[in-house]
Amino acid sequence: MSRRCRSWWVPRVAMLCIAGVAATDSLAAERPSLVNTRILTPFSANGHASTVDGRVFVGNIREDAATTTTTWVAKAFRPEAVTYDAQGKPSFASAFSYGRITQVRNGENALAFCFPNPALPYSLVDGLAVYQPYIVDSQMFNGPNMFRRRPVDIRVSQPFTAQADVSSFTTGNLETLITLTGATLRGIEPTMTSDGRLLIFQGGPLNDGGIDHLMYSYNPTPCASFGWSDPRPLSMMYNDTTSGVQRYPLARWGLKAATGEPFGDTTSGPLLRGAYPWVDHEGRNVTYTSVLYKDGARREAVSLIGVDTGFAAYHIDGAINTGRNDIAHLFYSGPMWNFEKERAPAQNFPRGASNESQYLPVTKSHDVIALFGSNTSDYNEIDVGELRDPFQVLSLPMNELVTRAGTYDVTRTPDYSGYFFTGTLTGSAFTSAGNFVTQSTSGSLWEPHGKGKALMLPGGGALTVNLADAAGTVRGVGALVRGFTVQLSVKPDASLHAGCTTGNPYRYLVQKAGALDLIYEADNTVQMSFVINGTRVRLGRSPPLPLDAWTHLAYTWDGVTGGFREYINGVPSGRALPVAPGSFRMGTGVLSIGAGNVLNVESCPINGEGSFKGAIDEVRFFSHARSARSICMISPGADCLDEAIQETPTEGQFGMSQQAFQCNSYSALGSRACSSAMHRVCAQRGAHDALANSTNVFETIQQLIGHRPPISLLGALAAATPTEVSVACAPIQHESVAVTFEELARLHTLCTDDRAAQTFDCTAAAHRWCNKLGWTTGQIFEVTSRSWVGCFNSGLIQDVPKDQLGPASNAGAFMNTDSKLEVSRWCQARGYGAGVVQELRSGYLAQTHCFQPAATVPWKLNP
Numbered sequence: 001m002s003r004r005c006r007s008w009w010v011p012r013v014a015m016l017c018i019a020g021v022a023a024t025d026s027l028a029a030e031r032p033s034l035v036n037t038r039i040l041t042p043f044s045a046n047g048h049a050s051t052v053d054g055r056v057f058v059g060n061i062r063e064d065a066a067t068t069t070t071t072w073v074a075k076a077f078r079p080e081a082v083t084y085d086a087q088g089k090p091s092f093a094s095a096f097s098y099g100r101i102t103q104v105r106n107g108e109n110a111l112a113f114c115f116p117n118p119a120l121p122y123s124l125v126d127g128l129a130v131y132q133p134y135i136v137d138s139q140m141f142n143g144p145n146m147f148r149r150r151p152v153d154i155r156v157s158q159p160f161t162a163q164a165d166v167s168s169f170t171t172g173n174l175e176t177l178i179t180l181t182g183a184t185l186r187g188i189e190p191t192m193t194s195d196g197r198l199l200i201f202q203g204g205p206l207n208d209g210g211i212d213h214l215m216y217s218y219n220p221t222p223c224a225s226f227g228w229s230d231p232r233p234l235s236m237m238y239n240d241t242t243s244g245v246q247r248y249p250l251a252r253w254g255l256k257a258a259t260g261e262p263f264g265d266t267t268s269g270p271l272l273r274g275a276y277p278w279v280d281h282e283g284r285n286v287t288y289t290s291v292l293y294k295d296g297a298r299r300e301a302v303s304l305i306g307v308d309t310g311f312a313a314y315h316i317d318g319a320i321n322t323g324r325n326d327i328a329h330l331f332y333s334g335p336m337w338n339f340e341k342e343r344a345p346a347q348n349f350p351r352g353a354s355n356e357s358q359y360l361p362v363t364k365s366h367d368v369i370a371l372f373g374s375n376t377s378d379y380n381e382i383d384v385g386e387l388r389d390p391f392q393v394l395s396l397p398m399n400e401l402v403t404r405a406g407t408y409d410v411t412r413t414p415d416y417s418g419y420f421f422t423g424t425l426t427g428s429a430f431t432s433a434g435n436f437v438t439q440s441t442s443g444s445l446w447e448p449h450g451k452g453k454a455l456m457l458p459g460g461g462a463l464t465v466n467l468a469d470a471a472g473t474v475r476g477v478g479a480l481v482r483g484f485t486v487q488l489s490v491k492p493d494a495s496l497h498a499g500c501t502t503g504n505p506y507r508y509l510v511q512k513a514g515a516l517d518l519i520y521e522a523d524n525t526v527q528m529s530f531v532i533n534g535t536r537v538r539l540g541r542s543p544p545l546p547l548d549a550w551t552h553l554a555y556t557w558d559g560v561t562g563g564f565r566e567y568i569n570g571v572p573s574g575r576a577l578p579v580a581p582g583s584f585r586m587g588t589g590v591l592s593i594g595a596g597n598v599l600n601v602e603s604c605p606i607n608g609e610g611s612f613k614g615a616i617d618e619v620r621f622f623s624h625a626r627s628a629r630s631i632c633m634i635s636p637g638a639d640c641l642d643e644a645i646q647e648t649p650t651e652g653q654f655g656m657s658q659q660a661f662q663c664n665s666y667s668a669l670g671s672r673a674c675s676s677a678m679h680r681v682c683a684q685r686g687a688h689d690a691l692a693n694s695t696n697v698f699e700t701i702q703q704l705i706g707h708r709p710p711i712s713l714l715g716a717l718a719a720a721t722p723t724e725v726s727v728a729c730a731p732i733q734h735e736s737v738a739v740t741f742e743e744l745a746r747l748h749t750l751c752t753d754d755r756a757a758q759t760f761d762c763t764a765a766a767h768r769w770c771n772k773l774g775w776t777t778g779q780i781f782e783v784t785s786r787s788w789v790g791c792f793n794s795g796l797i798q799d800v801p802k803d804q805l806g807p808a809s810n811a812g813a814f815m816n817t818d819s820k821l822e823v824s825r826w827c828q829a830r831g832y833g834a835g836v837v838q839e840l841r842s843g844y845l846a847q848t849h850c851f852q853p854a855a856t857v858p859w860k861l862n863p
Contacts, residue, residue, distance in 0.1 A: 021068065041096065043059070050077070080162040110276075111190065114223055150175070154168070163825075177225055180230070233263075238251050249283060250283050255404065262499070273299070274290050286305055299328040300777075301402050301408070315402040369382040391623045392621070393623050396415055397414065428692070431453050450491070463592075483622065486518065488619040506520065570631055571632075629650075678717075682730070735770075746841075835850040
């Protein structure tokens with residue numbers, strides 16, 4: 001099947017390349033993964049910042065110490081001029097305009113924009129887009145570093161076209177930033193949230209001009225010159241009692257190193273060392289450099305820390321960190337999601353514009369950060385969507401570990417599952433110094449490849465992990481599970497079997513005694529085994545794998561049905577596999593990767609149980625049976641989506657707790673976890689059922705194959721017992737879109753972040769958002785780094801006195817299980833399948849929306 005007949009998330013019956021559908025623009029070629037691809041750009045500066053809409057970049061291009069003069073350039077970024085080659089790789093050759101320069105005195109080489117009203121970053125005057133923010137920088141010459149602000153006026157001609165350029169660039173008078181205690185705010189390399197209230201920078205805990213630590217200061221008045229809080233280390237943000245500070249997701253929890261060690265929560269503790277920070281627009285995450293470069297400055301190991309990393313330091317494994325000490329990494333910034341293909345036109349600048357043909361990021365996943373570097377003149381994409389998967393048991397990127405002190409430890413690799421099962425290299429094993437090992441042999445983006453650094457195994461080496469779980473509560477380690485997935489990438493050495501002419505020289509890729517093992521056989525096949533209910537179940541040999549090339553392997557087990565599945569490069573192998581229902585856990589103790597638990601250094605292990613030769617990357621375990629789509633989506637270069645989206649899920653995957661493990665009881669049915677679980681079963685099985693019953697197949701398919709959704713088919717409670725739930729899937733005619741909490745808070749001030757996602761405040765905000773798009777009804781159905789809102793039209797909308805709905809609704813508990821069921825029963829009594837409450841009027845009238853579901857399907861809570 002050609003890529004022109006692809007979609008992102010479609011059941012088997014929808015894979016029809018029917019007349020008229022295949023020719024639509026929405027069926028463009030599938031997008032490659034760029035997480036391992038660094039792309040050069042013509043934008044170069046010694047420090048820069050980009051506007052909140054991502055369309056203007058300002059950077060420092062010249063410094064003259066003798067005259068204390070700094071030259072800034074302002075360039076228009078033109079997404080309309082981005083082009084794509086046959087593989088989907090973007091080119092930025094014409095994406096930056098020539099620009100205009102201006103000169104400032106005593107300027108520092110880093111700067112940050114501050115917009116008093118980020119919802120309106122520009123005004124249109126006589127055909128020009130006029131930007132009038134403040135620029136915050138730090139004094140570079142003649143004295144200590146002090147932050148200042150100055151107003152700027154940047155005018156863009158032919159805005160929002162491939163010919164956009166800066167027609168003028170002027171600056172106003174300087175003002176020093178002053179704290180509430182009257183001190184000057186000191187540091188370098190400022191970055192600010194889009195609301196203009198949170199400033200993060202490199203500085204020191206004494207506010208004396210010292211540097212090498214990530215610091216923050218807060219001001220309730222956006223972009224003000226006076227009233228900044230005394231600077232505090234970023235790792236102390238979570239114990240700041242200021243209500244304004246606590247609204248930022250970064251303040252939710254203490255920060256940790258990659259090993260799980262906490263960063264200091266006092267000024268004398270082990271503080272987070274970093275340089276060149278960039279904070280995203282909503283204050284969720286900070287990108288920074290964490291390790292000293294060979295010139296003695298902290299310019300190595302671009303890292304991320306915040307909500308989307310579980311508040312642990314994430315040394316990014318991928319394109320942006322090309323190799324240890326190969327280039328100095330300084331300033332990065334990103335346009336957030338302003339150029340995302342899936343973004344609704346109502347969210348774009350200008351309003352109503354489409355990102356359909358020119359878009360960033362390219363990598364197709366829920367949450368990809370696009371970052372432009374100025375000193376490095378490059379563009380990189382970072383996928384953070386997988387970092388927060390709640391079913392992760394182990395996630396080993398195979399890059400070097402960055403210690404809490406900010407140094408490389410090349411003898412270990414971090415675990416990003418959240419359990420901190422750090423891996424240790426033994427024997428001859430080592431981590432590759434650069435990313436060239438994980439590139440595809442041909443350089444093609446559509447040939448399977450690894451990601452970032454890899455575990456290199458010349459023979460006689462391994463990476464070991466000590467699985468510890470004293471309380472027996474880690475799912476899949478000490479606690480039993482009813483599903484499991486093993487996923488990794490392997491590249492066998494071309495000389496793996498050289499000289500091995502006798503015996504059975506098989507080798508271990510993975511071994512956990514008494515639990516599981518993956519063996520690389522002498523005929524270049526692999527064989528997975530699991531110990532289920534105390535019995536070792538062997539899956540037999542896979543098709544042969546190529547030597548000296550990357551192959552993505554995945555094995556899933558559904559403990560409810562007992563079914564196993566094998567995936568090679570994201571595609572089901574189709575082999576007949578055993579069936580073994582039951583429970584599984586790995587248990588505590590040593591897991592070995594690249595060799596057995598007993599290290600065998602023989603180059604030709606005649607009796608087997610030898611060490612692997614080659615490279616291994618991205619070893620990940622999950623405590624449920626992953627979907628084919630999920631496996632495909634994180635297999636870079638695998639041309640697998642056609643097959644993945646046609647793979648029928650197993651019955652066990654559709655238990656509510658197998659979609660979100662916290663959705664495991666009647667009382668949890670009103671929770672965010674169950675909202676997510678209901679969406680996932682609807683988006684997979686419900687879509688199949690809805691299409692089968694559709695009276696308008698063409699229109700239904702168009703809904704299923706668009707870039708937006710990922711098909712929402714959010715779920716609402718239709719009925720429930722303590723063991724089972726009937727899920728009413730929203731109508732096929734719908735629209736789903738990712739909406740930032742910053743956008744939702746403009747519609748309801750209490751819908752501030754994902755902590756509020758499952759509140760009536762955010763329900764009201766989602767309703768108002770969908771009204772803006774022309775739909776009657778809206779619900780948040782998923783939360784990743786943003787909320788995902790599904791919009792549809794209801795058949796009956798009526799203000800109902802809440803006491804007529806039932807006791808739970810009368811108490812105002814609209815988000816709990818009982819109230820949701822009361823609302824659906826009220827709608828069912830009027831001939832509808834389910835219903836939701838959107839707003840509360842006059843304190844007692846519940847605006848009730850009743851709809852006919854695309855499908856209503858019963859599922860067990862705990863299969």
